[in-house]
Structures are given as structure tokens and as C-alpha cells.
Amino acid sequence: xxxxxxxxxxxxxxxxxxxxxxLSTLAALVLNLIFLLISPPPSPPIHPLSEIRxxxxxxxxxxxxxxxxxxxxxxxxxxxxxxxVQRRRLAATLGDPPELVRLAVLHQGWLRRGVMPGxxxxxxxxxxxxxxxxxxxxxxxxxxxxxxxxxxxxRIVTSADRGFVMWLRQMGLSLLAIAIAMTPAAWWLAHxxxxxxxxxxxxxxxxxxDPRAPPLAVQGPPEVVVATExxxxxxxxxxxxxxxxxxxxAAIAHDLRTPLMRLAFHLEALxxxxxxxxxxxxxxxxxxxxxxxxxARETSAHGERQxxxxxxxxxxxxxxxxxQGRDIAVLTxxxxxxxxxxxxxxxxxxxxxxxxxxxxxxxxxxxxxxxGSAQVTIDDDGPGLDESELERVFQPFYRAERSRSRDTGGxxxxxAIVRAIxxxxxxQVFVANRPGGGLRAxxxxxxxx
Numbered sequence: 460x461x462x463x464x465x466x467x468x469x470x471x472x473x474x475x476x477x478x479x480x481x482l483s484t485l486a487a488l489v490l491n492l493i494f495l496l497i498s499p500p501p502s503p504p505i506h507p508l509s510e511i512r513x514x515x516x517x518x519x520x521x522x523x524x525x526x527x528x529x530x531x532x533x534x535x536x537x538x539x540x541x542x543x544v545q546r547r548r549l550a551a552t553l554g555d556p557p558e559l560v561r562l563a564v565l566h567q568g569w570l571r572r573g574v575m576p577g578x579x580x581x582x583x584x585x586x587x588x589x590x591x592x593x594x595x596x597x598x599x600x601x602x603x604x605x606x607x608x609x610x611x612x613x614r615i616v617t618s619a620d621r622g623f624v625m626w627l628r629q630m631g632l633s634l635l636a637i638a639i640a641m642t643p644a645a646w647w648l649a650h651x652x653x654x655x656x657x658x659x660x661x662x663x664x665x666x667x668x669d670p671r672a673p674p675l676a677v678q679g680p681p682e683v684v685v686a687t688e689x690x691x692x693x694x695x696x697x698x699x700x701x702x703x704x705x706x707x708x709a710a711i712a713h714d715l716r717t718p719l720m721r722l723a724f725h726l727e728a729l730x731x732x733x734x735x736x737x738x739x740x741x742x743x744x745x746x747x748x749x750x751x752x753x754x755a756r757e758t759s760a761h762g763e764r765q766x767x768x769x770x771x772x773x774x775x776x777x778x779x780x781x782x783q784g785r786d787i788a789v790l791t792x793x794x795x796x797x798x799x800x801x802x803x804x805x806x807x808x809x810x811x812x813x814x815x816x817x818x819x820x821x822x823x824x825x826x827x828x829x830x831g832s833a834q835v836t837i838d839d840d841g842p843g844l845d846e847s848e849l850e851r852v853f854q855p856f857y858r859a860e861r862s863r864s865r866d867t868g869g870x871x872x873x874x875a876i877v878r879a880i881x882x883x884x885x886x887q888v889f890v891a892n893r894p895g896g897g898l899r900a901x902x903x904x905x906x907x908x
Contacts, residue, residue, distance in 0.1 A: 475680065479648050487637055494633035503600045504618050508545065511598065512552045514616045515560075515606040525616050532605035532613040533563035545598060553606060561605040561613075564598065655679025659687060665908075672764075712748045719744055747856070766907050767801060769833055770794045770826055773808050777824065780812060786821035787812060793826050795833030796907045799884050804904075807880045807888075808835070810873045811900045815839035819897055828906060832886075835902040843892040852890065853878045 470478070506524065514520040514527050535543075542562055550560035598604075605613045655678065662675040674691040677684055723741050726734045770789070777787040797804075815822035819839020827834040844852065851857050858871040874890075881888040886904040893899050 470680070475652050479645075479652065483641065483645060483648075486641060490637045490640070491634065494630070494637070506598045506602070506618060508549050508552060508596045508598065511602075511604050511616055512549060515549075515553060515604060515614055518614060520616070524619055526619045528615050528617075529612050530615045532561040532607075532615065533603045535561060535563075548596070549604065555606060559607040562598075562602065563604075564600045564602045655683040659683055662687075663690065715744075715748050719748070764798050764800055767797055767799050767804060768794060769797055769804075769835060769904070772801070772805060773812075773824055773826070773835065776805065776809050776812060777822075780816070785812075785816045787816060787824070788822070789824045790826075793828040793833075795826060795828040795904075797833050797884070797904045798907045799904065800880075803880045803883065807877050807902070810877050811837050811888075811902070814873065815841075815898075815900070818842075831906055833904045833906050835904075837900045837902075838893060838897055839899075840897045843896065843898045844890065846892070849890055849892070853888075 504524075510520075510522070510525070514525045518527055520527055542564055546560055546562040547557050549562060550557045553560060601618045604616045607613055659675065659679070665672050674694065675687045677687050677691075679687070719741060723738075726737050726741065729737075770793075774789050777789050780787050812822050812824075815837050816839070819841030821840055823838045825836045825838075827836075853874045854871075855875040856871040857875075878888050881902060881904070884904055886902065888900065888902045890898055890900045
């Protein structure tokens with residue numbers, strides 16, 4: 460078996476998707492860095508000692524910049540002498556001993572690490588005030604101050620700094636803006652990358668509807684090219700197999716005509732009363748050979764596909780058969796349109812209608828379109844079939860009618876041809892007994908795309 464060569468050249472689908480993800484990640488990081496650089500960092504809160512003293516003394520802060528509560532005091536700052544200096548100044552303004560006042564700057568260590576350069580510069584400017592400098596009366600950064608009350612509880616005052624929260628909100632909005640800005644580009648790139656797969660899927664669907672459809676165009680990433688070539692090769696081999704089998708059946712049926720003609724010629728020499736039974740067998744063999752040739756022709760024919768109105772096709776058949784005295788009615792309903800070979804589908808429905816009026820007296824046809832499929836049901840008033848025969852009647856040369864008479868049982872190829880045509884159109888056909896009596900033949904065909 461000849462292997463399908465793997466094409467070379469061009470980036471693979473895996474590499475394309477990998478590069479897409481990599482570039483998207485890099486683009487998001489770059490945009491985020493730009494937003495980070497142009498966004499001003501939050502400045503540390505600055506509170507005068509007088510403001511803190513008033514909140515500790517009165518238990519409230521009219522400015523709304525501080526939060527006053529009763530709770531546990533912060534630990535004393537032993538590694539920051541300048542905080543201890545401010546704590547003592549705060550105690551002096553309150554008129555309390557230094558041991559009854561606590562002060563802790565909560566974020567000063569974080570600011571000193573330089574996580575936010577702008578805040579760090581502001582912090583450095585204020586962190587070591589000189590003696591007598593007015594900045595010595597300012598607390599820079601988020602803080603917690605506490606003063607012990609006469610009842611032994613501690614009144615706690617903390618800074619209600621919202622600058623950091625606002626900065627986080629601003630960064631969150633910037634990330635959201637980045638995601639929104641990148642969404643169209645990501646969608647476009649994904650659309651471009653998956654376009655070959657969509658084309659491949661659509662072409663494969665078309666091949667399923669029409670086995671004789673032209674081979675798929677070989678294009679796209681190497682993985683898609685390999686799959687396309689494999690599908691085209693599979694299609695070619697299936698066609699060759701079906702054509703070989705059909706050609707063999709047609710050749711056998713055609714070659715049988717010669718010995719059958721010689722046999723008929725020899726029968727002419729026999730007396731009339733002696734050759735009568737043999738003539739019936741010869742006639743039946745001729746009918747079977749003709750049916751076999753018809754089967755080979757119908758299953759191998761591949762006319763040009765076109766859009767067909769199923770209702771119009773069936774109504775034209777019904778009108779012709781009604782003119783011959785057949786009882787056929789097409790009920791109101793949907794008007795499905797399919798892609799198919801007009802001659803083949805005409806033979807399909809003609810065969811089913813003929814069977815309905817031959818074995819079931821009359822035919823009632825209903826059409827429905829749902830779920831992407833055209834459904835045609837043909838009901839008759841006949842005796843129906845045994846459950847074991849509902850599937851076997853589609854086998855070639857199988858006849859549910861047990862008599863060997865061609866006038867009643869046919870040759871057993873009609874329904875085999877019907878199923879072959881339905882499958883060639885990516886459809887299906889089956890029969891079932893109706894609850895009220897009679898047989899129902901149902902045909903499913905894909906609707907026109």
C-alpha cells in the first residue's frame with residue numbers, strides 16, 4: 460500500500476497555535492507593563508499628629524479620613540526610632556504618659572522595599588525629619604495609633620487610606636481594557652488558524668452527501684494537507700471497489716444472456732406441452748438478468764447533483780401513476796429541498812410508490828423537514844411484513860412474496876436499489892408495520908445546505 464507522503468514546508472498547525480498563544484501572552488505582558496509605567500502609584504497617606512490626637516481624644520473624626528474603634532493596641536515599634544519620637548510627641552499633645560500611647564506605621568516596610576517607586580520617594584522625603592522640622596508633626600503611611608482610656612480599654616485610630624484600593628481598581632480596569640482590546644485580534648487569529656479545518660469539515664460533509672463529489676483541494680497546514688490527501692485516497696479506493704463490484708455484476712448478468720438464449724432456442728424444438736414449464740423458468744431468468752443489469756446501472760450511475768424540491772418530484776410521479784388508475788395522494792406539509800441526482804431520486808420514490816399500490820392497494824405520502832433532514836413517509840393498506848423481514852427485504856434478490864411469479868413477487872431488487880440510492884445521497888430508508896395495519900416506508904435525506 461502506497462503511503463501518503465508527509466508534506467514539507469510551512470509551519471505546522473501545532474506551531475501556529477503555539478506561536479499564537481506565545482504572542483498573545485507577550486502582548487498582554489507588554490500592555491500591562493505600559494499601563495503600570497504610565498499609571499501614577501498611590502501616594503502614601505499623610506496625617507498631622509494634631510488630627511490623630513483629636514480622634515484619640517474625642518473618639519470621632521469629622522473629616523472621615525480616620526477610623527476610630529475600641530480594640531487591641533498595636534505592638535510597640537522597637538526598630539524605628541523616628542516612630543517612637545512621634546509616639547512621644549503624640550502622647551505629649553494628649554497629656555498622657557508615653558506608655559499609654561502606641562503608634563505603628565503599618566506599610567512603611569513595604570514602601571521601603573521600593574515596590575512602588577513613587578510612594579517610596581514620597582516616603583524618603585518624610586522619613587527622617589529633623590528636630591524642629593514641621594514634617595516631624597506628620598505621619599506618613601498607613602498607621603495605627605492607640606490611647607489607653609481610664610477604664611482600661613484602648614481607643615484605636617487607623618488611617619482610612621483608599622489610595623491603594625483605588626490604584627488596584629485602576630490596574631484591574633487596565634487589565635480589563637487589555638483583554639477587551641486583545642479579544643478581536645485573538646478572534647481573528649483563531650479564525651484564520653481554524654479556517655482550513657472548517658473547509659476540510661465542510662468538504663467532508665459534502666463528500667458524505669455525494670460520494671462522487673470532486674476530491675478535496677489540498678491546502679492548509681501540513682496536518683490538514685495530510686488528512687485531506689488521506690481522505691481523497693480513501694474516496695478513490697472506495698469508488699474503485701464499488702465500481703469493480705458493480706462491473707462484475709453487470710458482466711455476469713450480461714454473459715448469462717448468451718447461454719440463456721441458446722437454451723431458449725433448444726426449447727423451441729420440444730413439443731408445446733413439454734416446453735411450457737421450461738419457458739416459464741427461462742422467462743423468469745431473463746427478468747432476473749434484466750433486474751441485475753438495472754441494479755448495476757442504478758447503483759453505479761452518478762448524475763450531476765442539483766437542488767430538488769422533493770414535493771414537486773413526488774407529486775409529478777403521483778400524477779402520472781394516478782392517471783394510470785393508481786390510488787396515490789400526497790398530503791399537505793413541508794416542502795423540503797435536497798441536493799441530489801434527479802433521475803436516481805425519481806427511481807427511488809417511483810419504486811416505493813409502486814410497491815405501496817401493488818401490495819397495499821393505495822399510497823399516502825407525507826413530507827416533513829426537521830433536524831436538517833427531509834423525511835418522506837409512504838403508507839399503504841397492505842398486510843404488512845413479519846418483523847423478521849423488515850430489514851431483509853432490502854437485501855438483493857430477497858422477496859417477501861413467496862411465490863416465484865414475477866407478477867406478484869418481482870425479482871427482489873427494487874428495495875435494494877432504493878437503499879443504494881438513499882445511501883449514495885447520505886440518507887437512509889427503512890420500513891415498519893403501521894399500528895393500524897399496513898406498511899410504512901420512511902426515507903431520510905439531508906436537506907440542501
